[in-house]
Amino acid sequence: MNDNDLHILCSSGDERTVTMMALMYARNSMIQHWWDSVTVILWGAAAGLAADSPALQAEIRRAKDCGVEFTACITCAKELGVVEELEAQDIELKPWGPPLTELIRTRAPLLCV
Numbered sequence: 001m002n003d004n005d006l007h008i009l010c011s012s013g014d015e016r017t018v019t020m021m022a023l024m025y026a027r028n029s030m031i032q033h034w035w036d037s038v039t040v041i042l043w044g045a046a047a048g049l050a051a052d053s054p055a056l057q058a059e060i061r062r063a064k065d066c067g068v069e070f071t072a073c074i075t076c077a078k079e080l081g082v083v084e085e086l087e088a089q090d091i092e093l094k095p096w097g098p099p100l101t102e103l104i105r106t107r108a109p110l111l112c113v
Helices: 015-031 045-052 054-065 074-080 083-088 097-105
Strands: 005-010 037-042 069-073 092-094 110-112
Touching: 005 015, 015 037, 015 045, 015 054, 037 045, 045 054, 045 069, 045 074, 045 083, 054 069, 069 074, 074 083, 074 092, 083 092
Parallel strands: 005 037, 005 110, 037 069, 069 092
Antiparallel strands: none
16 A cells, blocks of 8 residues: 555445445546545445445446455445345455554545545
């Protein structure tokens, strides 16, 4: 990770916000080369939306096609019962508490949605 790697912590349960802010910015960041890499972290309600919404799944595929990486909190996915749905989209599942803490402590580029 370097100063030109962006993480977007996406916890919104509003599909329009996820699509029109988090994913639009992530996708355009890669297209326009604003960041070397962009990783979207799906947390809480956003993980549920990604599992349940075909429209959001299409937007995730579109972002992935631009080079955006996706990961999700495994604990949230288990609590919401969406582990299989997220894995089917090749979204990495892992415990995000410690890595998120490290991002915050090191003041790494982090956008929260």
